[in-house]
Amino acid sequence: MNLPTIISAKGRGNLAAWLLWGLAAAFVAYTFVAGGYLIAVLHFACIYTVFVTGLNIFMGFTGQVSFGHNAFAAIGGYTSAVLTATYGWDPLTAGVLGLAGALLCALIIGYPVLRLRGHYLAMATLAIGLIVYEVAVQWDSVTHGYMGISGIPPLGIGRFTVTSDRGILIFLMIVAGLALLSAAGIRRSRLGRAFVAAAGSEDAARALGIDVARYKLIAFMISAAYAAIAGSLFVHAVGFVSPEVFGLPMVVLSFTMLYVGGIGTVGGPALGAIIISVLPESFRTFKDYQDLAYGAALIVILIYAPRGLASLPELWAKWRRRAA
Amino acid sequence: MSLLRLDGITRRFGGLVALDNVSLEIPGQGLSAVIGPNGAGKTTLFNMISGFMPPSAGRVQFDGADITGQAPETIAKRGLIRTFQLVQLFEGLTVLENVKIGCHLHTRGGLMAALLPTRAARAEEAAVEAEARRLLEETGLAAQAETFAAVLPYGQKRLLEITRALAARPKLLLLDEPAAGLNRQETDALAALLRRIAATGTAILLIEHDMNLVMNVADEIAVLDFGRLIAKGKPDEVRRNPDVIAAYLGTEEAAHV
Numbered sequence: 371m372n373l374p375t376i377i378s379a380k381g382r383g384n385l386a387a388w389l390l391w392g393l394a395a396a397f398v399a400y401t402f403v404a405g406g407y408l409i410a411v412l413h414f415a416c417i418y419t420v421f422v423t424g425l426n427i428f429m430g431f432t433g434q435v436s437f438g439h440n441a442f443a444a445i446g447g448y449t450s451a452v453l454t455a456t457y458g459w460d461p462l463t464a465g466v467l468g469l470a471g472a473l474l475c476a477l478i479i480g481y482p483v484l485r486l487r488g489h490y491l492a493m494a495t496l497a498i499g500l501i502v503y504e505v506a507v508q509w510d511s512v513t514h515g516y517m518g519i520s521g522i523p524p525l526g527i528g529r530f531t532v533t534s535d536r537g538i539l540i541f542l543m544i545v546a547g548l549a550l551l552s553a554a555g556i557r558r559s560r561l562g563r564a565f566v567a568a569a570g571s572e573d574a575a576r577a578l579g580i581d582v583a584r585y586k587l588i589a590f591m592i593s594a595a596y597a598a599i600a601g602s603l604f605v606h607a608v609g610f611v612s613p614e615v616f617g618l619p620m621v622v623l624s625f626t627m628l629y630v631g632g633i634g635t636v637g638g639p640a641l642g643a644i645i646i647s648v649l650p651e652s653f654r655t656f657k658d659y660q661d662l663a664y665g666a667a668l669i670v671i672l673i674y675a676p677r678g679l680a681s682l683p684e685l686w687a688k689w690r691r692r693a694a
Numbered sequence: 695m696s697l698l699r700l701d702g703i704t705r706r707f708g709g710l711v712a713l714d715n716v717s718l719e720i721p722g723q724g725l726s727a728v729i730g731p732n733g734a735g736k737t738t739l740f741n742m743i744s745g746f747m748p749p750s751a752g753r754v755q756f757d758g759a760d761i762t763g764q765a766p767e768t769i770a771k772r773g774l775i776r777t778f779q780l781v782q783l784f785e786g787l788t789v790l791e792n793v794k795i796g797c798h799l800h801t802r803g804g805l806m807a808a809l810l811p812t813r814a815a816r817a818e819e820a821a822v823e824a825e826a827r828r829l830l831e832e833t834g835l836a837a838q839a840e841t842f843a844a845v846l847p848y849g850q851k852r853l854l855e856i857t858r859a860l861a862a863r864p865k866l867l868l869l870d871e872p873a874a875g876l877n878r879q880e881t882d883a884l885a886a887l888l889r890r891i892a893a894t895g896t897a898i899l900l901i902e903h904d905m906n907l908v909m910n911v912a913d914e915i916a917v918l919d920f921g922r923l924i925a926k927g928k929p930d931e932v933r934r935n936p937d938v939i940a941a942y943l944g945t946e947e948a949a950h951v
Contacts, residue, residue: 552809559808559815560801560822567795570784577744577778578862579770579799592805634786 386686390679391637394644398543402536408651409535415647416542417603420549422627422639424596427553430634431562432589433569435488437621438495439597441502442472444616446598451519451611452512462527465602472598473591480590484583499621506613518612525606538607545603546640549596554636556592565589630671632678641679697722697866697897698743698774703752705738705921712738714921715752720866720914725888725898727908729932730918731941736901737779739918740870744776745769757865771799773865777855779874779901785844789835789854792843793826796861826861833857833887849880853887860891867891869900873907885911905942909933917941 401408425439449468453459483494506513513519525532525541532541556562564585567575572582605611623646631642653663675681696719705713713735720726730736741747743754745766754762761769784792801822807815830836833853838846843854852872859867872888873881881904888911892898902908908915909929916926919941925932932938 555811556805556808559819560798560803561805561808563791563795564798566787566791567784567798570786571782573746573766573778574782574784575795576746576766577770577776577782578796578858579767579775580795581765581767588805 387683390641390682394641397644397648402539405535409539411647411651412539412644413535413542413607415643416539416546417600417607418624418627418643418647419546419640420596420603421600422624422631422643423546423549423553424593424600425624425628426593426633426635426639427556427565427596428589428593429628430638431557431565431569432586433566434484434586434589435492436495436590436593437492438498438500438502439593439624440616440618440620441498442476442594442597443601443604443620444502444506444613445472445475445601447601447605447611447616448506448513448519450602451522451605454606455519455522456512460527461523461525461602461606465599468602469595469598472594472601476591476594477587480587480594484586484590496621499618503613503617506616513613516612516614518610518615519605520610522605522609522611524609525603542603542607545599549599550636550640553639557636561585561588626668628678630668630678632675632680635678635680638678638680645679696720697757698899699755700739700743701753701755703739703742703749703754705735705742705747706750712921713742713749716918716921716923717752718916718923718926720897720899722865722897723892723895724913725892725900725911726914726916727912728899728901728916728918729903729905729908732903733920734918734941735921736918737870738921740776740868740901743769744774744868770862773863774868775859775862775864775866776868777859777870777872779870781848781851781855783843783851783854783858785842787843788839789830789841789843789846790823790826790839792854792858793829793861794822796858797822797825799862829857829860832890833860834883849876852876852884856887860896864896866897866899869898871901871903873902873904881907 398412401412421439421443425436428434428436428439446465446468449471450461450464453464453467454461479498483491483498486494507515523531525538532538556565564575564580567578567580568582568585575582601616604615627642627646628639629642630646631640632638649667650660650664653660653667656663671679675685698720700716700718703713703716704711716739728736728739738747742749745761745764745768748763752762753760756769756772756774759772761772784795801818803815803818807818827836827839830839833856835850835853835857838850843851846854852875856869856872873884876884885907888898888900900908900912912929914926915929915932917924917932917935917938924937924941925935927935
């Protein structure tokens with residue numbers, strides 16, 4: 371977590387980069403034509419792209435750690451679910467309210483918690499996730515506890531709704547694309563520079579007039595916003611929500627995606643989300659050994675590309691230079 | 695008219711008195727230096743001035759305002775920018791980005807500018823880029839602009855830290871042992887650079903170990919020993935001061951060195 375992350379502002383176009391993104395694009399195109407179960411896998415990958423992109427702004431850019439961003443996804447998701455399924459609100463209005471709620475919680479929680487560093491920050495954020503999970507379980511009258519809320523309407527604005535699998539995929543891909551674009555915009559801006567400065571050296575950042583405490587809070591809130599949007603998208607795409615949806619496994623999964631994809635890079639979260647969503651599926655032929663093969667693949671990736679798949683182009687360039 | 699004014703600065707660490715009633719005035723132009731043997735309290739003094747540590751007693755005034763005990767970022771905003779004895783770069787970023795970060799204080803853009811690059815936001819980014827490149831040109835790091843700061847040789851790291859501090863447009867630049875670890879050639883180049891900076895109207899206060907550098911560039915020198923100010927004046931006066939010679943060499947016999 372405190373590893374010095376090399377954050378490059380510009381991806382350099384080379385063969386490995388083209389290959390990587392070409393493969394991803396080919397897979398998406400194939401799935402789109404073939405349809406079926408894989409489309410649901412891609413829905414999932416797009417939603418997680420949004421979530422992990424947000425997490426990356428807080429952890430990758432700003433160099434902090436959070437095990438509790440599932441809390442903000444839960445706040446967004448449950449607000450959407452309750453308001454649309456129980457009270458018949460419009461998904462967009464409900465989603466915006468969920469987003470506002472998550473931002474307010476991030477502000478109130480972040481203000482005291484972000485004084486902590488390293489392992490202490492990790493523990494405190496982990497607690498936030500657990501608390502929100504417990505609330506989702508116990509607040510029966512609103513959340514229906516473990517039973518969850520079903521019959522959540524599909525995404526849409528007013529009378530126009532997106533119901534087909536392919537329609538939802540297109541919509542989610544647009545949202546994921548916007549998430550990546552906004553992260554790229556942030557990374558290149560004065561705001562993003564303040565984030566990476568806080569990650570690089572807090573003392574140096576403060577000596578240059580950067581209010582590090584304030585920028586950590588802003589990064590925390592921005593990443594909470596991404597999480598809330600991902601939570602809302604999830605409940606509408608699946609039509610159901612229960613506490614398990616936003617439990618601890620979500621944290622483990624998003625961390626895996628972040629590190630396999632490449633923490634601190636703009637494209638890493640998307641690569642990680644796609645690979646980690648698809649990898650278990652592609653090992654289905656191994657039957658009983660599926661999990662074993664999946665685990666082995668993860669270890670291989672992290673050994674040979676410790677800064678994630680997004681760093682492969684860089685490794686490729688280095689290898690070329692050595693070969694030349 | 696002094697830009698920085700220290701009034702009876704005292705700092706205790708438990709029973710140890712690191713700084714004992716230090717009063718000093720630094721003018722708004724030219725090059726001033728604080729020298730002293732190891733452990734004299736030089737870096738502690740810098741930490742008091744730049745807000746990284748509050749003094750136990752005494753006041754710090756900068757540019758007409760009392761800044762005692764204010765946060766480092768607040769003091770930086772007033773135009774007092776420091777560097778560190780152990781170079782503090784953003785190692786994972788390029789040289790150019792390091793300098794761009796230095797432009798933080800005199801630029802404005804927030805989240806809106808990041809998400810919706812309007813004409814004004816793009817113009818500001820372009821101005822930041824141009825200023826960063828111009829500064830790198832001035833300090834001789836332009837060729838390394840796209841290199842990661844982590845892989846620079848040590849001398850260039852020091853230079854980059856100064857360049858980044860200049861990007862913040864300081865009224866007073868505090869340099870903590872800028873020549874530490876530099877070879878003779880690099881030290882000479884640094885001396886020339888510091889003189890150029892001072893000539894453009896930015897006041898400099900440096901802490902230094904390297905007597906050669908200080909005697910070459912400083913207009914005014916203050917000498918600390920065991921937390922007390924034992925002398926101040928022009929380089930020639932300080933060089934001949936018997937207290938200073940005793941503090942540095944221990945005996946008066948070696949005065950001719």
